[in-house]
Amino acid sequence: MRLALTSDNIAGACEAVVAEMIKAAQGEAMPYGGDPLTEQVTKMFAELFECDVAVFLVSTGTAANVLSLAALTPPWGSVLCHPESHIVNDECSAPEFYTNGARLVGVAGEEAKISVSALEQAINKRMGDVHSVQPSAVSLSQVTEIGSVYSLAELQEISQLAHSKGLKVHMDGARFANALVSLGCTPAQMTWQSGIDIVSFGATKNGAMAAEAIVVFDKNLAQKLALLRKRGGHLHSKMRLLSAQMLGYLSDDVWLNNARHANAMMALLQKGMASIAGVEIIAPAQANMLFCRLPVGMAEALLAQGFSFYTGRWEEGVVRFVTSFQTQQADVEDFIACARDLSTSHTKTS
Known part of the structure; x- marks a missing residue:
C-alpha cells in the first residue's frame, strides 16, 4: 500500500x-x-x-x-x-x-x-x-x-x-x-x-x-x-x-513534535494539490486535515494506484486527506506527483 x-x-x-x-x-x-x-x-x-x-x-x-x-x-x-x-x-x-x-x-x-x-x-x-x-x-x-x-x-x-x-x-x-x-x-x-x-x-x-x-x-x-x-x-x-x-x-x-510533523506534512500536501489543475481546495487546512474536490476520475485512479483516502462520504467528488505523525515527506511528494500526472494526462486527452 x-x-x-x-x-x-x-x-x-x-x-x-x-x-x-x-x-x-x-x-x-x-x-x-x-x-x-x-x-x-x-x-x-x-x-x-x-x-x-x-x-x-x-x-x-x-x-x-x-x-x-x-x-x-x-x-x-x-x-x-x-x-x-x-x-x-x-x-x-x-x-x-x-x-x-x-x-x-x-x-x-x-x-x-x-x-x-x-x-x-x-x-x-x-x-x-x-x-x-x-x-x-x-x-x-x-x-x-x-x-x-x-x-x-x-x-x-x-x-x-x-x-x-x-x-x-x-x-x-x-x-x-x-x-x-x-x-x-x-x-x-x-x-x-x-x-x-x-x-x-x-x-x-x-x-x-x-x-x-x-x-x-x-x-x-x-x-x-x-x-x-x-x-x-x-x-x-x-x-x-x-x-x-x-x-x-x-x-x-x-506530543508537540508529532503534531508539528503531521501539520507540516499537510501543509506540503495542500500546497502541492493546490498547484494541480482542476483540484479545488474546499477549505484551507489549518492543521492536518484537508477536504478537496478532485477532477472527475482522479480519485478512482489514485485509489487504483494503491493510495487510500476517504471519498464520497460527504458529496460526490469530495475527498478527505489526513496526515499523521508517521506520514513521510517522500510519500507525500509521490502522491502529489501521481495526482499531477493524472491531471496532465486528463488534460491531454480532453
Whole structure:
C-alpha cells in the first residue's frame, strides 16, 4: 500500500509511548488509578495547563466526550454544537445515551465553527420554557471536522456568551495538539484562559496506543465525573498502562513534535494539490486535515494506484486527506506527483 491518508487513527503508537508501556507492564501496582504513574501524569497535566486540574484517563475519544458532556448536561438539557461536529455525526448517539437523553442541538457557522450570533439565538430560544429542552452546555471541536481551527478570540467570545447564560463549555480536543501548534499558543491559553471548563484531551490520533484524558478545570465537576466514569464502564483497573502512554506522550515534547510533523506534512500536501489543475481546495487546512474536490476520475485512479483516502462520504467528488505523525515527506511528494500526472494526462486527452 502507498500513502494512506484516510485518518490519523491508522498510525500506530510512537516509540516513546511503547517504551513507557513496556516499563509499566513490569511488576505490580495498585489498580484503578492508585498507582504512582497516574499520580505523576496528573501532576504533568497540572504543569502543562498551569493550574490545578482533575484528570480522568479513558481509552477512547468517544468516552472522553460523552462522559464530559454527561457531567455538564442534565437529561432535560441540550448540548449546543456545530451540525458537522463529531458528537453529532460519529458517536452513534452515545452522548444521548450517557446523558440519559439530553439533546444535541446544531448551531450553524462557517468553516464548521459555531457562529456567536447563531449561538445566542439557540441559547435564548425557549430558555425557561418547561415544554422544551434547556440549553446546558456548548461543545466545540478543536480541530473541527473540516480541518479548521478556532482562534483564541473566537473561543473567548463563545465562552463568554455561554457563561453569561449559565452554560458550561466543553472542548472536543481529539486533535488538541494539532490545533495548539497551529495557533502557536499554550495549552492554558487555548483552554481555561479562554473560558473552557472541560476538555477531551486527545492523544490516540497523535501517537498513543489508546489513551485520552478528560481534563477538568472546574473542580466542582470532579466527583461527578469519577462516578460517571465508573458507572459507564471506563474506569480501567490497570490504569498505569494508560498513564504510561500519557507519560511517554507528554515527555520531551513528543506530543508537540508529532503534531508539528503531521501539520507540516499537510501543509506540503495542500500546497502541492493546490498547484494541480482542476483540484479545488474546499477549505484551507489549518492543521492536518484537508477536504478537496478532485477532477472527475482522479480519485478512482489514485485509489487504483494503491493510495487510500476517504471519498464520497460527504458529496460526490469530495475527498478527505489526513496526515499523521508517521506520514513521510517522500510519500507525500509521490502522491502529489501521481495526482499531477493524472491531471496532465486528463488534460491531454480532453
